[in-house]
Amino acid sequence: MTAQSPSISPLTTAGVLKKRYAQRLPRSLDDLTGPVHGEVTLPLHVAWSGLRTYDLDRPRLRMSLYRTVLAEGQADDLATLLNWDLLLAQWPVLRTLVSRHIRLVWEDTFPTLRQVSAAA
Template identity: 50%
Template sequence: MAGNPKRTSRAPSRWGYDAERLPAALDELGGPEGGKVELPLHLAWSGLRVFDISDVKLLLGLYRIVLNNGSRDDFVEYLNPDLLIRYWPILRKMLGRGVRVPWEETFPELRPSDSAVA
C-alpha cells in the first residue's frame, strides 16, 4: 500500500503536541519583558520556580519549561513574543522535535534562515 507523499500529519508525540495547542499568532503572547516570574506548580513541580528574566540562562530555562510543559494559556501568560523570537535560535536546540516543529511550522518568524551569510 503506497503512502500519500503530500501527507503532513503525524501521530502525536508523547513529548510534543500539535499546533492546536499553540496560540493563533505570536502577538497573543503577553509574557513579561523583564522582572521575576514565578511559575506555578503545574509547570515547575521540581527545582527552581522563580526566574529573573534579565539573566539569559534563567530566561532560557523558564521558556524551556513553559514550551515543554505549558498549555496555550501558559504560553500566553509567560512567553513574550519579542524574547521568544530573539532567543529561538538557542531555544530550538534545547527542545525536542515534537515541540520545536509545531512552533516553527505555525510561526514562520521562528524558522531558521536558509540564507545565513557567513
C-alpha cells in the first residue's frame, strides 16, 4: 500500500464538472454570434434525443435551447448557437435553470452576468 502524495488531492465531481465547462467557454462574450430569430436545429452531439429544432421567437423554446447548449455544447457550438444579447437578457432566469457548476463557471468568468442577475 502506497501513501498518497500530499500535493495531489483526489478530484471531486464538482472540480471535474467545473473544469469541463470552463474549457468550453468563449474567450469573450462577443464571440457568441448565434442567431437572434428563427429556427435553430441543434447538432446530434448536442441534442441526441428529444427536441432538436427550436424557434428563437418563442421565449420558452429559446430558454430551452440555451439551457441545452450551455450544458451539452462544445466551444464551437456555444459561439455559433448562442447570441450574447439573448444570453444577457435571459440570464437572470436561465441561471436558475442550469446546473450550479455551469452558473458558477460562467459568472466567475464573465462578471457581467452576475451583475445583470443582481440588478434583475
